[in-house]
Amino acid sequence: MMRLSKLTDYAVVMMVHMGQVNDLSSGDVTFTTARLSEDTGVPQPTVAKVLKGLSRAGLLRSVRGAQGGYVVERTADEVSIAEIIQALDGPIALTACVDGADDSCNVENLCGMRGNWNRVNDAIQSALGQVTLADMALTPMEFPVPDVPARAHGQSPSTSRGA
Amino acid sequence: MMRLSKLTDYAVVMMVHMGQVNDLSSGDVTFTTARLSEDTGVPQPTVAKVLKGLSRAGLLRSVRGAQGGYVVERTADEVSIAEIIQALDGPIALTACVDGADDSCNVENLCGMRGNWNRVNDAIQSALGQVTLADMALTPMEFPVPDVPARAHGQSPSTSRGA
DNA sequence: CGAAACAGTACCAGCATGGTCCTATATCTA
């Protein structure tokens, strides 16, 4: 469930990547979509689409023209996952019964309790808001997840294609 | 983003409804899909599909044969939104890079940090786990949302077709 | 034995997502 879009996934990856490169160069590196495409393996047009969204949301600054590209505006610990998600997938809303829902809610019988979804959304929003890019950049493999498929509630990092 | 499936939405509505009816009758009422369809306005086959999932997950008990139907197994405050979501939409996993992803992750370059999505998922899981059906059943209309379309981040209880 | 009601599966339509392409615009360099 709640499979967030690939675009968002890419976005996080790219933001983390840019942050890391930026760190090494200790300066504001300008990334072209071409370079990011190489670095990540994501096709160039798609990279463009992702970065466009991020830039529109203010997470990146775009520099047009020759020698142009994208520049990160904030450090990794200043950007939350929630922001990235919202930048690409729109507002965090769990139910389909959001404002635009003209005729979705004509099933009056089952509405009436719908407003309470807000609190669910808030909970999620807050949860996502607490995870920053810096968290996502933490040591890739050095996790307390041995190769034993612990599976608390599903899903181990990479192994588990066995199923 | 993260639009959870309608099925899940229906599920929550039905669970809440059954809980309320159960409360009034102070007993274990047996609900047929036909009745729930009437009560909620959701087409019968769809109701069946939803309840089947819930029953398979152990949230409901099914009684086959004549006079059969579905019976709620737990009270509203014992069932979390997370459980319902998982019952219908599968495990709560935000990224597409979950276990079954054989070739999604062959873009090795961008993987390596993917494991960290787990913590995000955990955060969400925990957030959703704290909201119970009882919470969702709270006073439908008595919310600090007047009839002015305030729309903080969308969605007012029942009005909203006005748009 | 027949009716009622769930179980399971297969099937189809609609729609959002993901990805591509094209054109316009801005900037740098020669």
Place this chain on the structure above:
DNA sequence: TAGATATAGGACCATGCTGGTACTGTTTCG
């Protein structure tokens, strides 16, 4: 100034998933 570079913005199409339906089987009551 002219050309090259690179983003901005939007349109466009294909794929896959979701939502919904129908059909058949199985269980239980009367």
